[in-house]
Amino acid sequence: xxxxxxxxxxxxxxxxxxxxxxxxxxxxxxxxxxxxxxxxxxxxxxxxxxxxxxxxxxxxxxxxxxxxxxxxxxxxxxxxxxxxxxxxxxxxxxxxxxxxxxxxxxxxxxxxxxxxxxxxxxxxxxxxxxxxxxxxxxxxxxxxxxxxxxxxxxxxxxxxxxxxxxxxxxxxxxxxxxxxxxxxxxxxxxxxxxxxxxxxxxxxxxxxxxxxxxxxxxxxxxxxxxxxxxxxxxxxxxxxxxxxxxxxx
Amino acid sequence: xxxxxxxxxxxxxxxxxxxxxxxxxxxxxxxxxxxxxxxxxxxxxxxxxxxxxxxxxxxxxxxxxxxxxxxxxxxxxxxxxxxxxxxxxxxxxxxxxxxxxxxxxxxxx
Numbered sequence: 001x002x003x004x005x006x007x008x009x010x011x012x013x014x015x016x017x018x019x020x021x022x023x024x025x026x027x028x029x030x031x032x033x034x035x036x037x038x039x040x041x042x043x044x045x046x047x048x049x050x051x052x053x054x055x056x057x058x059x060x061x062x063x064x065x066x067x068x069x070x071x072x073x074x075x076x077x078x079x080x081x082x083x084x085x086x087x088x089x090x091x092x093x094x095x096x097x098x099x100x101x102x103x104x105x106x107x108x109x110x111x112x113x114x115x116x117x118x119x120x121x122x123x124x125x126x127x128x129x130x131x132x133x134x135x136x137x138x139x140x141x142x143x144x145x146x147x148x149x150x151x152x153x154x155x156x157x158x159x160x161x162x163x164x165x166x167x168x169x170x171x172x173x174x175x176x177x178x179x180x181x182x183x184x185x186x187x188x189x190x191x192x193x194x195x196x197x198x199x200x201x202x203x204x205x206x207x208x209x210x211x212x213x214x215x216x217x218x219x220x221x222x223x224x225x226x227x228x229x230x231x232x233x234x235x236x237x238x239x240x241x242x243x244x245x246x247x248x249x
Numbered sequence: 250x251x252x253x254x255x256x257x258x259x260x261x262x263x264x265x266x267x268x269x270x271x272x273x274x275x276x277x278x279x280x281x282x283x284x285x286x287x288x289x290x291x292x293x294x295x296x297x298x299x300x301x302x303x304x305x306x307x308x309x310x311x312x313x314x315x316x317x318x319x320x321x322x323x324x325x326x327x328x329x330x331x332x333x334x335x336x337x338x339x340x341x342x343x344x345x346x347x348x349x350x351x352x353x354x355x356x357x358x
Contacts, residue, residue, distance in 0.1 A: 026339075027338065027339055030339045030342065031338075031339075034342055043250050044250070044255055045252070045255070048252070048255040048256065048259060051256070051259050052259045052262070055259055055260075055262075055263035055266075056259060056262040056263050056266055057263075057266055058262075058265075058266045060294075060298065061262060061265065061266070062262070063301075064297060064298060064301040064302075065258065065262060067301060067302075067304070067305050068301070069250060069254075069258055070250065072250060072254070075254070075257060075258055075261060078258050078261070078262070079258075079261045079262065079265060081300070081301060082262050082265050083265050083269065084293045084296065084297030085297045085298060085301075086265060086266065086270075086294075087269065087290050087293045087294050087297075088290070088294045089269040089270045089272065090269060090272045090273065090282075090286075090290060091282075091287075091290060092270070093269075093270060093271055093272045093273040094272075094273040094282055096273075096274060097273050097274055100274060101274075101279065105274070105275065105277065108271070108274045109267065109270075109274050109275060112270045112271050112274060113266065113267050113270055113271065115270055170353070171350060171353060171354070172320065172321075172349055172350075172353055173346065173350075175305075175321060175324060175345075175346070175349055176342055176345070176346045176349075178302050178305050178306065178321075178325070179324065179325065179328045179341065179342050179345040179346065180338070180342055181298050181301065182302060182325060182328060182329060182332075182341075182345075183328070183332050183338040183341045183342065184298060184338070185295065185298050185299055185302070186329065186332045186333070187338075188294065188295040188298070189295075193292075194291075194292070194295055197292045197295060197296060198295055198296075198299045201295070201296040201299035201300045201303070202299050202300075202303035202307075203303075204300070205299065205300040205301075205303045205304055206303055206304055206307050206308065206313070209304055209308060209311060210311070216300070216304070217297070217301065220296060220299070220300035220303075221293065221296040221297050221300055223296075224292060224295070224296035224299070225289050225292045225293050225296055228291065228292030228295075228296070229288050229289060229292065232288060232291070
């Protein structure tokens with residue numbers, strides 16, 4: 001069967017991709033719900049929360065930006081923090097290049113905009129090498145997965161925004177966002193170097209909190225990365241795999 | 250927070266999503282990742298996450314906690330313990346939130 005390149009949803013791989021990702025959509029949805037509640041509870045109005053959910057579409061970066069936005073941090077600090085949280089995507093984008101490199105530049109950038117961590121994990125599992133299947137089958141599988149993950153994420157995020165408007169703020173449910181980030185942090189603590197880097201980041205962020213313009217975040221990131229890289233260089237074993245976390249979105 | 254500030258932040262954050270997800274797809278020719286960048290990338294996301302949440306856990310209005318009666322501490326500890334034992338993110342959020350709500354609503358912490 002041949003499928004027109006512009007209609008990936010006609011391809012049997014589309015359904016397979018959608019089904020694979022539907023298996024983890026409960027986790028994606030719960031994460032979206034927490035993010036939706038957290039956005040409203042940290043003072044972003046319902047309208048801006050909807051805009052953030054639809055446009056930014058990156059749970060960890062959104063949650064990390066929220067406390068900074070609530071305190072009125074300078075925009076460049078908010079952006080720098082989100083950029084650092086998103087740096088893991090740089091690694092994935094180098095991986096996507098092997099599969100999408102033949103497509104026009106802005107088309108491939110537009111495609112991977114929808115690719116969260118799990119989309120990459122599942123895609124790589126289905127197609128371990130670019131030669132494993134025809135390109136249109138790969139794209140169909142990818143879009144099927146995105147159809148599941150995007151829908152699960154956005155619907156639950158919007159539900160969270162709606163619910164947050166009726167839950168009293170003094171219950172402190174915005175803290176669920178901090179808990180979620182704490183869990184992601186836990187998944188990144190894979191060896192001694194990452195534990196020490198995390199401890200350095202925590203101490204620096206708290207000790208330097210009095211700095212203006214939320215520079216404590218920048219100081220903490222710089223210090224932790226420096227310490228982490230130093231430890232990696234001073235130990236005899238080669239560095240472990242890139243820690244990417246298991247954020248469902 | 251003002252609407253303009255929030256909107257500007259969101260526009261920038263959306264651009265960051267596009268740029269980071271598509272980073273190595275943007276150049277026309279394939280660019281190899283330099284070794285030093287790969288090393289730094291291993292630690293940067295963790296550092297940014299910890300830097301964002303640590304003040305949220307340990308500070309109130311910019312000062313170190315001066316009381317143990319803070320629901321956030323126990324919620325975070327319960328959640329961390331749960332995650333450590335089960336490696337389940339969803340369960341961790343539920344347990345931590347339950348502890349938080351219990352202490353807030355029952356004891357007013």
